[in-house]
Amino acid sequence: MSSRGIKDKVAIVGMGCTRFGERWDASTSDLVIDAAADAFASAGVEQPEIDAFWLGTMNSGFSGMTLSTALKIDYKPVTRVENFCATGSEAFRNACYAVASGAYDMVMALGVEKLKDSGYSGLTRANPPSDGTATTLTAPARFSLLAPAYQAKYDVSRADFKRAMTRVAWKNHYNGARNERAQFRSEVAEETIAAAAPVAGDLGVFDCSGVSDGAAAAIIVRAEDAYRFTDRPLFIKALAFAAGPGTGTFDPDYDYTTFEEVVRSAQDAYAQAGIESAADDLMMAEVHDCFTPTELVLMEDLGFSARGQAWQDTLNSRFTLTGDLPVNTDGGLKSFGHPIGASGLRMLFECWLQLRGEAPPERQVRHRGKRYGLTHNLGGGPGECVSFVSVVGPEPG
Template identity: 80%
Template sequence: MTSHGIKDRVAIVGMGCTRFGERWESSTADLVVDAATEAFETSGVHKDAVDAYWLGTMNGGFSGMVLSSALKTDYKPVTRVENFCATGSEAFRNACYAVASGAYDVVMALGVEKLKDSGYSGLTRANPPSDGTSTTVTAPARFSLLAPAYSAKYGVSRDDFKAAMTHVAWKNHRNGARNPRAQFRSEVPESKIASAPPVAGDLGVFDCSGVSDGAAAALIVRAEDALNYTDQPLYVKALSFVAGPGTGPIDPGYDYTSFEEVVRSAAEAYSQAGVTDPAAELMMAEVHDCFTPTELVLMEDLGFSGRGESWKDAMADRFALEGELPVNPDGGLKSFGHPIGASGLRMLFECWLQLRGQAPSDRQIKPKGRRYGLTHNLGGAPGDCVSFVAIVGSELG
C-alpha cells in the first residue's frame, strides 16, 4: 500500500458547478466567480473564512492569481496545479491533504477551463519538442485501439462491441438530457449514434467527448467541524492518484484492454475506504468516459464487471440510472464535454447532489442502502497515463 489514506478526516461542506458548454459570454474569471459563489452559498462559508485555495487548470493561467484576482481574495495562498485530465481532481486531493495535515481549517479546491476560446477543437496545449522520430497520434486514434484489442482478446464480434459502445453513448446522453448544467441536453437515438461520421477506427462522432468551458468548486473542512456548516456533509473516504511509468506503447506485452494505472489506483482507493465489493457497495460512479470504449474498459478495471463482461453488462443496462450501479448519472464527459481543470470537481458535484438526495427527481438514484460515491479521472493515453480515484460517503464510519 502506497498511502495510509485520510478516511473520515475531512469533509466537503459546500460545492458549486457552472453550466458547461460554449460559454462565449463568460470569461475564465466569470466561471471562477460563479462556481465559488455557489459553493459559498451552499455552505454558509464567507470568502474571508477560507484559509487557502487550490486551483486546477491546464491552460487557464499560469499562477494562482487566476483565482485570487477573480475572487479578490485577501492575500491568501493559492496553489495552481495541473496533472493532465485529472487536474481538477488533483486540486481536490491536495486541498484535502492540507486540511487533514492540520495546516488549514477551511480550504477551497476549484477547477476551471475555457477550451472554446482557443479557436480550434481539442486541448490547448503543445506537445514537447522531440527529435522527429515520434509520431503524432490524436487522442481519438489512440483510444480507438481499445475496441479491436478488446474484441480480439475476448472473442467479441466487431458489431457486438460497436453496439455496446453505442449503448454507452446513448445512456450518457439520456442522463445528460436531464441535467440543466450539461453541454448537450438531448437524447440521441442509438441508430443516429451508430451511423454518425467516423472519427478514428470504430469511433464515430458520438463516441467522443465534446469540447467545452466550465468550472466547479468544493469547500473542505475537518470532519469534526463539518456539521457546523451543513447537516449533510460528504466525508472523504479515499483519495488515490497513480502516475504510470509510460511503458505501454513500447511494451510488447501491452494489449490495450486495460489501464494498469486505473487498476492500481482503484485497488488503493478501495483499501483506504474499506470497500471489498465495489459493484455491491457503491451507490454511483462518475468515470472518465472520454471515449465510449474507455468507459467499457473502465468498468472492468474498476471492478464493476468481470474481465470480458463489461460489454454485456452495458447492454443489459447494469450501469443505467435504474440499474444495479448507475455510472455517469449526470451525463459524463459525453454530455458535459471536458474542460480539463473542471471535470474532476464536476464529478464530485454529482456525488454531492446524489448522496444528499438533491439531484433532480428524474435522475435521482435510489440509494438501496448504499452510502458511497466514486469518481475517476485518467489523463494521457492507453498504457501511458495517470489515474485518480476518489470515494466519498454521506456518513462517518
C-alpha cells in the first residue's frame, strides 16, 4: 500500500548548491551561508520571509543552532534531522510535509557536511551498542559483495560485470567533468579505471565515491503560491521513504542482488506520482552511486532495467546523457563525493537545473516528452538500509 502522498501540494521555488570538494577554504557556517544565499536569490526572497528551517547534517552539528548561528536567524524554528546517508533527503521530506500540512507558508531545507575536517576518510560516527550481529566490514567491503552475487545469480562473467562497473565510473566522471560544482572535474579513461588499485573485492579506487564537503538548499511553498516567486517552479509529485528491518546480513535468504528498501520506496513513489513506467515518464534520474555496483543494482530496483539486464543496459549506453534514461547527469557521488547531509539536496538541485532547462548545454538532457525527474538516496548497506525516492515535475497535474 502506498502513502497518500502530497502530489502537487507543494513546490520548490528556489535552490542553491555550493561547490563540493576539499573545502579547506570554508567552514560549516560558510557553506550554510553560501547555499542559503543562492537559494534566497534564486527564489527572489529575503531570509526573514522563511517561516521555518530543516537542517540535515550527520556530524557537522548537533542541533538547529548549526544553522541559526550561521544565518543569524531571528528566533525561528530550526529542526535538525539525521538519517544516515539519506540525511539531506530527510530534511527535504520533512520540510515539504510541514508546508503541505498548512503549518507554514514558506520553509527552507538545507543539508551540509564537512567531512574533510574530521581527519577521517569516510563516514565519521561512533557505532552504538548492539547485540553483536552488526557487521564490522568497511563500506567498500560490504558493497563489493554485490558484484560476485550478481554474477552468480544472473550468470554474468566477472570480466563483463567489471566492464559494466567501469562504464558506470566512466559515465559519471564524464558528466562531472562538465559540472563546475563537482569535486572531480576530469574525464577518466576506462583503461585507467579498470587498472586502478584495488580497494575491496573487485572494487578499485574509481569504483568508490569520494570524501568531500558541501551544502545545498531548497525553498518550498504551497503549490498555489509557487508562481508568485518563479515562472518555473518544480512541483513535488512523490516523496517516499522506507526503512528496512536490518536483517539482511544474517538472513540466509538474502542474496545481495537487491535492496528491498529501494524496491519498496520506488513502488511507493511511483504510486504517489501516478507513474506506470519509469522509462516512459522519467526525463532523468539522480541515484546513490556510492559504489559502481550499487548503481547497477539500483537500475533494476528502481525499475529502469529488467532483472539481470542492468549491466548490459549500462554497456549499451542507455544511461548516458544521450541515452534513453540519463542517470547521474551531474556526475553523481562519483564526481561530487558524498558529504552526508548535502547529497540528497544536491541531487534535487540537478533536477532543478535539468527540468528548468538551465543545465550547461554540454550536459542538458533533452525532454523528449518526458515529464519528471527522480532522486534516490540510500543510507546503510546491503540488507540493512533506508531508502528515499522523490519525483518532481515542472508542471502541476
